[in-house]
Amino acid sequence: MPGITAVTHYTPINFLEKFAQFSEHWAPKVIAQMNDYQFKLVKIEGEFIWHSHADTDETFIVLEGELRIDFRDGAVLIGQGEMYVVPKGIEHKPYAEREVKVLLIEPCGVLNTGDIGGERTAESDVWI
Numbered sequence: 579m580p581g582i583t584a585v586t587h588y589t590p591i592n593f594l595e596k597f598a599q600f601s602e603h604w605a606p607k608v609i610a611q612m613n614d615y616q617f618k619l620v621k622i623e624g625e626f627i628w629h630s631h632a633d634t635d636e637t638f639i640v641l642e643g644e645l646r647i648d649f650r651d652g653a654v655l656i657g658q659g660e661m662y663v664v665p666k667g668i669e670h671k672p673y674a675e676r677e678v679k680v681l682l683i684e685p686c687g688v689l690n691t692g693d694i695g696g697e698r699t700a701e702s703d704v705w706i
């Protein structure tokens with residue numbers, strides 16, 4: 579086609595194939611980028627830490643399992659096929675009794691521990 583110079587591979591990104599490439603929990607993997615936003619797959623099990631993201635909302639889309647996100651004044655249960663947007667600046671703590679497979683959408687450079695940091699911080703730009 580005229581005007582298109584970049585090499586394009588017409589291959590869809592398959593969530594199951596991507597999830598099969600890693601097993602660790604709480605370590606988001608980037609699978610795609612759209613403008614300044616990244617799509618990340620993450621496996622979640624157990625309890626995370628309280629944190630917030632001062633500059634951005636954070637979208638959780640549950641692909642398999644059930645995710646609970648605790649807030650200081652309540653909690654939301656997100657089932658398979660459901661999503662939730664955590665507003666910026668709001669403290670939250672994800673929790674899953676059994677492993678949950680989640681698609682995260684957030685701007686490039688966002689850390690999983692937000693403004694808190696510490697030992698649970700995962701590398702932020704790991705592609706699979």
Ligand code: NI
Pocket residue numbers: 629630631636670690691692
């Ligand atoms: Ni967060």
